[in-house]
Amino acid sequence: MxxxxxxxxxxxxxxxxxxxxxxxxxxxxxxxxxxxxxxxxxxxxxxxxxxxxxxxxxxxxxxxxxxxxxxxxxxxxxxxxxxxxxxxxxxxxxxxxxxxxxxxxxxxxxxxxPRKLSGKQAEDVGERPISYCAICDGALYKNKPVAVVGGGNTAIHEMKYLEGICSKVYSVHYDDSIPKDAEAVFVAIGxxxxxxxxxxxxxxxxxxxxxxxxxxxxxxxxxxxxxxxxxxxxxxxxxxxxxxxxxxxxxxxxxxx
Ligand SMILES: Cc1cc2nc3c(=O)[nH]c(=O)nc-3n(C[C@H](O)[C@H](O)[C@H](O)COP(=O)(O)OP(=O)(O)OC[C@H]3O[C@@H](n4cnc5c(N)ncnc54)[C@H](O)[C@@H]3O)c2cc1C
Known part of the structure; x- marks a missing residue:
């Protein structure tokens, strides 16, 4: 019932x-x-x-x-x-x-x-994992290179957090391509x-x-x-x-x- x-x-x-x-x-x-x-x-x-x-x-x-x-x-x-x-x-x-x-x-x-990636950037990601939360998932990429997509306050905050964990953190702005060696992509675009x-x-x-x-x-x-x-x-x-x-x-x- x-x-x-x-x-x-x-x-x-x-x-x-x-x-x-x-x-x-x-x-x-x-x-x-x-x-x-x-x-x-x-x-x-x-x-x-x-x-x-x-x-x-x-x-x-x-x-x-x-x-x-x-x-x-x-x-x-x-x-x-x-x-x-x-x-x-x-x-x-x-x-x-x-x-x-x-x-x-x-x-x-x-x-x-979270707003999802679209167009060329979504294609760039391919099979790589996407996260919308550095605090939740950052530890999974300890000593590994990652990319953060976005240029606002949230993206900066996510980058700062990941810099303490990951070997390299790429900052990717609107329309930039996502570096091939980044093992995961953190998205902060609103x-x-x-x-x-x-x-x-x-x-x-x-x-x-x-x-x-x-x-x-x-x-x-x-x-x-x-x-x-x-x-x-x-x-x-x-x-x-x-x-x-x-x-x-x-x-x-x-x-x-
Ligand atoms: C990083 C960050 C920091 C923030 N800091 C502050 C702060 O310091 N102070 C402040 O006042 N505000 C802050 N905010 C804003 C604040 O979090 C939001 O204004 C507030 O949480 C909105 O509450 P809500 O209940 O409307 O929506 P949400 O918190 O988004 O809750 C909506 C819920 O609905 C669920 N849901 C969605 N779709 C479905 C569905 N189809 N079926 C069932 N459930 C569904 C979601 O899973 C979610 O749990 C912050 C926001 C972010 C992202």
Whole structure:
């Protein structure tokens, strides 16, 4: 039998977990679907300095506390990738790579993902491993030559980290070719919204962000959006958390009506 929840939250980063806390505290059943690592993009950050009340906390520690808080309050977390959402009469059907669920309201909180290489640079890489996180994968290339693609702050940060581990770190800018002797390629060319699975279900802007204002309502009644994947000017932990609370309040209000 298909499992049913009051609210399904797609994405277990700061926005999704905050929404989970609010929905669970309101006494509603809530499922958080996470395709990768609970906690989202901040878990690889060694020090967060602007989360109020927890100065210089590691991203992993911060998100461990918040996911623990959500589950203790009753949120259910499942590690499944959402592939489709559709409206099924009064209910929504959420399909994942493993299962299918029904719910009364949906909160989209899938954040952003690293932009992938394209064109000539993607061809240059060939069969070599690609990583989007030096802290996660740098140690695999101890004393080996690697390349970092990108010219922004993140790329510089990744290079500095890898210089302490690898025998050589090549800096590869936009359109440069990737040196043949680099054994792995670290890519830091920005992030894009993780909204491909929505496929016309709600309105997206030209860059793929879910169109919504501060009320976190999408073009589909009953579907809310929180965090970095929505149109907004400041993409930070506190704004993702604030969105989570607003989207949860909107979902609860929608269920009442
Ligand atoms: C290196 C780095 C450092 C940063 N440092 C700071 C900082 O110091 N302070 C600060 O305030 N902000 C910082 N940020 C920004 C901050 O991390 C983001 O604003 C915040 O994490 C956004 O949270 P979110 O929940 O919207 O999205 P995310 O954290 O991106 O979470 C989205 C989650 O959804 C999951 N997901 C995606 N697609 C699917 C799917 N189809 N099905 C199921 N799950 C899915 C993802 O796996 C992910 O866990 C930093 C970001 C980066 C990359």
């Amino acid at each position: 298909m499992k049913e929840y009051d609210v399904i939250i797609i994405g277990g980063g700061m926005a999704g977990l905050t929404a989970g806390i609010y929905v669970a505290r309101a006494g509603k059943s809530v499922l958080v679907l996470e395709s990768n690592v609970i906690g989202g993009q901040i878990v690889n950050s060694s020090s967060v300095e602007n989360w109020p009340g927890d100065y210089r906390v590691s991203g992993a520690d911060l998100m461990k506390k918040i996911s623990g808080q959500a589950t203790e309050l009753g949120a259910v977390i499942r590690y499944e990738k959402t592939t489709k959402i559709s409206k099924n009469g009064e209910k929504f059907a959420v399909v994942t790579d493993e299962s299918e669920y029904n719910c009364g309201a949906v909160i989209i909180a899938t954040g952003t993902e 992030r894009v919204p993780a909204t491909g699975y929505l496929d016309g279900f709600v309105e997206l802007n030209g860059d793929g962000y879910v169109v919504a204002s501060e009320d976190c309502k999408t073009s589909c009644p009953g579907v809310f959006v929180a965090g970095d994947c929505r149109t907004k000017s400041v993409r930070q932990l506190v704004t993702a958390s604030g969105d989570g609370a607003i989207a949860a309040a909107g979902a609860l209000d929608y269920l009442r009506k």
